[in-house]
Amino acid sequence: MVAAPPFVLGIAGSPRRHGNSEQLLDACLAGAKEAGAGVHKLVVADYGIEPCRGCNACSLTGECVIRDRMREIYPLLDEAAAIVVSTPVFFATVPAGLKALYDRCQPYWARRHVLNEPAAPKRRPGGILVVRGGGDPYGWECAAATTKSVFAVLEVRKTFEVVVEGVDSPSELGRHPDAIAKAREAGAGILGSTR
Numbered sequence: 750m751v752a753a754p755p756f757v758l759g760i761a762g763s764p765r766r767h768g769n770s771e772q773l774l775d776a777c778l779a780g781a782k783e784a785g786a787g788v789h790k791l792v793v794a795d796y797g798i799e800p801c802r803g804c805n806a807c808s809l810t811g812e813c814v815i816r817d818r819m820r821e822i823y824p825l826l827d828e829a830a831a832i833v834v835s836t837p838v839f840f841a842t843v844p845a846g847l848k849a850l851y852d853r854c855q856p857y858w859a860r861r862h863v864l865n866e867p868a869a870p871k872r873r874p875g876g877i878l879v880v881r882g883g884g885d886p887y888g889w890e891c892a893a894a895t896t897k898s899v900f901a902v903l904e905v906r907k908t909f910e911v912v913v914e915g916v917d918s919p920s921e922l923g924r925h926p927d928a929i930a931k932a933r934e935a936g937a938g939i940l941g942s943t944r
């Protein structure tokens with residue numbers, strides 16, 4: 750059997766297709782691809798992920814009882830050599846679809862903290878790309894903190910963060926060439942940053 754090549758999993762967290770955060774992710778994944786990595790883009794909005802029910806069945810079995818398309822996502826989360834999440838700020842944190850994906854990572858937490866099993870198969874690098882309109886005093890830090898909390902259970906070590914503020918219309922990311930270049934550069938380096 751031939752082992753699958755290492756790939757960077759890019760998670761597009763916005764419900765709006767091809768918006769500011771997805772454009773930043775595309776730059777990051779293009780950088781990774783140019784550097785020779787495999788890439789897989791997962792658009793959260795395509796999956797209709799149900800919210801966690803808080804039933805704690807995963808604390809008994811290590812598995813989620815909900816039978817939806819999250820079952821296609823768990824193997825990607827397990828096998829990715831690196832994970833990059835892109836998200837807009839929605840009411841100070843991440844959009845509901847991405848939050849549903851995050852909450853459905855509770856089986857990883859349960860495996861490690863309740864069942865004393867390894868949570869994710871390996872430790873890997875990761876990045877966070879955050880965009881926001883601004884205009885409220887609550888910032889982007891909560892969206893990044895929520896993502897870092899999930900990275901912890903997925904054994905992802907954050908190696909970079911790119912934040913763009915003051916963007917609403919999808920054409921506005923283009924006014925931030927430095928951030929786009931930074932995302933591309935971070936993507937190019939991500940697999941080189943594995944410990």
Ligand SMILES: Cc1cc2nc3c(=O)[nH]c(=O)nc-3n(C[C@H](O)[C@H](O)[C@H](O)COP(=O)(O)O)c2cc1C
Pocket residue numbers: 763764765767768769770771836837838839840841842880881882883884885887888916917918919
């Ligand atoms: C429901 C909703 C809530 C939002 N909440 C915030 C917020 O709390 N803070 C903020 O700075 N921007 C907020 N925004 C603006 C988005 O972060 C901004 O438009 C962003 O560029 C959208 O990224 P996208 O194109 O990747 O979807 C909100 C937008 C929506 C639709």
